[in-house]
Amino acid sequence: MSGVKFDQAQLAREAEAFAQRLTRGLGLIEQIGNVEIGTTLKDAIYAEDKVVLYRYRPFPEVATRSRVRVPLLICYAMVNRPYMMDLQPDRSLIRGLLAQGVDVYLIDWGYPDGADRFRTFDDYVSGYLARCVNAVRDYAGHRRVNLLGVCQGGTMSLCYAALHRDTLLNLVTMVTPVDFRTPQNVLTRWTEHVDIDAMVATSGNVSGEMLNALFIGLQPFRLTGQKYIDLLDRIDDRQALENFLRMEKWIFDSPDQPGEMFRQFMTWFVKENRLCRNTLELGGRPVRLRDVKLPLLNIYASQDHLVPPSASTPMGSLVGSRDYESYAFPGGHIGIYVSGAAQREIPGRIAAWLKQRDPRKR
Amino acid sequence: MPIWRCNKRSALKETLMSEPESGSTHPEWTAGWIEKQRELLRQHASRAGAASGNPAADAVGTRWRELGDAWLEGLSSLSRPASADSSPDGAIPPFKVGEEMLQAWQSAWTVFESGQQGITDTLAKFASQMPPLGPAREHALAWRELATAQAECRRLEAELRAVLLKVQHDALDALETRTREREAANQPVGSFRELYDLWVESAEQVYSGVAQSEAFAELQARLGNATVRLRGHQQKVIEYILRQFDLPTRSELNSVHLQLRALKQQLDALSAVPRSTTRRKSAPVRKSGGTRKRSARR
Numbered sequence: 001m002s003g004v005k006f007d008q009a010q011l012a013r014e015a016e017a018f019a020q021r022l023t024r025g026l027g028l029i030e031q032i033g034n035v036e037i038g039t040t041l042k043d044a045i046y047a048e049d050k051v052v053l054y055r056y057r058p059f060p061e062v063a064t065r066s067r068v069r070v071p072l073l074i075c076y077a078m079v080n081r082p083y084m085m086d087l088q089p090d091r092s093l094i095r096g097l098l099a100q101g102v103d104v105y106l107i108d109w110g111y112p113d114g115a116d117r118f119r120t121f122d123d124y125v126s127g128y129l130a131r132c133v134n135a136v137r138d139y140a141g142h143r144r145v146n147l148l149g150v151c152q153g154g155t156m157s158l159c160y161a162a163l164h165r166d167t168l169l170n171l172v173t174m175v176t177p178v179d180f181r182t183p184q185n186v187l188t189r190w191t192e193h194v195d196i197d198a199m200v201a202t203s204g205n206v207s208g209e210m211l212n213a214l215f216i217g218l219q220p221f222r223l224t225g226q227k228y229i230d231l232l233d234r235i236d237d238r239q240a241l242e243n244f245l246r247m248e249k250w251i252f253d254s255p256d257q258p259g260e261m262f263r264q265f266m267t268w269f270v271k272e273n274r275l276c277r278n279t280l281e282l283g284g285r286p287v288r289l290r291d292v293k294l295p296l297l298n299i300y301a302s303q304d305h306l307v308p309p310s311a312s313t314p315m316g317s318l319v320g321s322r323d324y325e326s327y328a329f330p331g332g333h334i335g336i337y338v339s340g341a342a343q344r345e346i347p348g349r350i351a352a353w354l355k356q357r358d359p360r361k362r
Numbered sequence: 363m364p365i366w367r368c369n370k371r372s373a374l375k376e377t378l379m380s381e382p383e384s385g386s387t388h389p390e391w392t393a394g395w396i397e398k399q400r401e402l403l404r405q406h407a408s409r410a411g412a413a414s415g416n417p418a419a420d421a422v423g424t425r426w427r428e429l430g431d432a433w434l435e436g437l438s439s440l441s442r443p444a445s446a447d448s449s450p451d452g453a454i455p456p457f458k459v460g461e462e463m464l465q466a467w468q469s470a471w472t473v474f475e476s477g478q479q480g481i482t483d484t485l486a487k488f489a490s491q492m493p494p495l496g497p498a499r500e501h502a503l504a505w506r507e508l509a510t511a512q513a514e515c516r517r518l519e520a521e522l523r524a525v526l527l528k529v530q531h532d533a534l535d536a537l538e539t540r541t542r543e544r545e546a547a548n549q550p551v552g553s554f555r556e557l558y559d560l561w562v563e564s565a566e567q568v569y570s571g572v573a574q575s576e577a578f579a580e581l582q583a584r585l586g587n588a589t590v591r592l593r594g595h596q597q598k599v600i601e602y603i604l605r606q607f608d609l610p611t612r613s614e615l616n617s618v619h620l621q622l623r624a625l626k627q628q629l630d631a632l633s634a635v636p637r638s639t640t641r642r643k644s645a646p647v648r649k650s651g652g653t654r655k656r657s658a659r660r
Binding site: 015019029032034114115118190218232 | 417421425430559561574597615
């Protein structure tokens, strides 16, 4: 006999409560209008094709002596939009860093279209990223800058650091994969038998919507149903609804991936694991992680289902840095940016690590 | 969610109704009450939840309406009176409801599938029998390849759907196990919401096992590759038609983009001057913002 026992009157009460919550929710949805995203003040200081480099305005209330002198450039992944770094005032890694006196710059890759389909991985690493680094160096007047790579942007940053050693002072990586072939990596397993060459040859750029479907496919029951039902539990909290909508916008605001760049990333990094195996070449030059000799802070999330810890932690033994530090944040791939614990923990940790290595402090 | 629908004679329901809790002897009244909530919600939803001007909000509203109707239908189904065809000893396996639903779903797909598959197979067969000869040879070949690719896609889609149906089926078994465990621990499932959450947990657990298997990865990849081939053949046929009207094709655009990229690389190479010789003289190209004075390099 089943372990399910329902009281009829309770069923009716549950139905009524549910219908009321849903009705209130639909009413709120109507009133809520557009939610604001990425509100921290910033200025575009460099632009090239679809790429825009921003500098965030420093917080004047931070005392000069408390600031990190060397600027920090954030290189976000191309898979989603970088405003995840500044989703809303109380969930913003960037605001947290500014409050700690860090001079923050951010690369926005834009929305690649058909004109970008033949851009290579190296066009982004030694092209756009390199020119953004130079733009920050010139703008801030520093010979070397700090670089923070996020997810795929972290992988790009590692490649950049291996190839352009003289332009960086410190490197921070967040939820960054280096070993794409660990048993926990479901996405890698799924792409193992996919003919990426044929896919890109046929589709050109790879649709962001298709990638979203792939990510949802990792937890389809939770992500297509349960999370919306859960939201109804907090329907009286307008702020919670707005937070949800901001996140929802970010999740489904997925740029298409430049075809050739995607093909190279999937083939060289994901399928052949060249970065980890030291067999990667970009623009005819070998990319060796042992050439990454600058101080490196690697932050990963212990419950990350997209970049499992096992994909990130080998970094320590692969890079040539003598000053390597890692930190396991107790959360997931998204929680590491937006959770309350992340707001309290991550910006302070990054800023403190950078301050210890800031030239003035030495 | 669909598993709670289409269950006119569910065994779960019978299980529930065969052991009514005290005070729960008015199933018809309950069903009527729930139906009233559904009706009120429908009325309200037709007025409220209109376009808010925020696509993310509208999408959530739509999702809520879909889920809400399914949710209340699920509650309603649990409250309806037991059917007359309960087994004599009343020992009906619980959660048969999902099984019935799955069978219904599978049948629906099979009917749809057999119709589609029939047409596709006929086309493929017809195309394969056409001799690709004469002036129309290339066209005949293109259409034959297209039909074959389409048939392959449909076959693999059906295969994947069968795997996903099995996931749903196994998820219900897992749900049953969990509810029994809860009962044994004297913590029976007490609400539809709890049941739903437990079902999601069970389904994700079952799905995770399948998703990590080599067979699933291979099947997904085969379907993906077949879809790519189909798309390629579709493009070939469409581009032929576009050329007849002197309209641009993706292949032409690709040629242009490739040429542009090569030209840009040449331009970059020509304009690349060692940075060390120019650093103090020239600023990077700025298209916007930035008039700030640069401090001396440190």
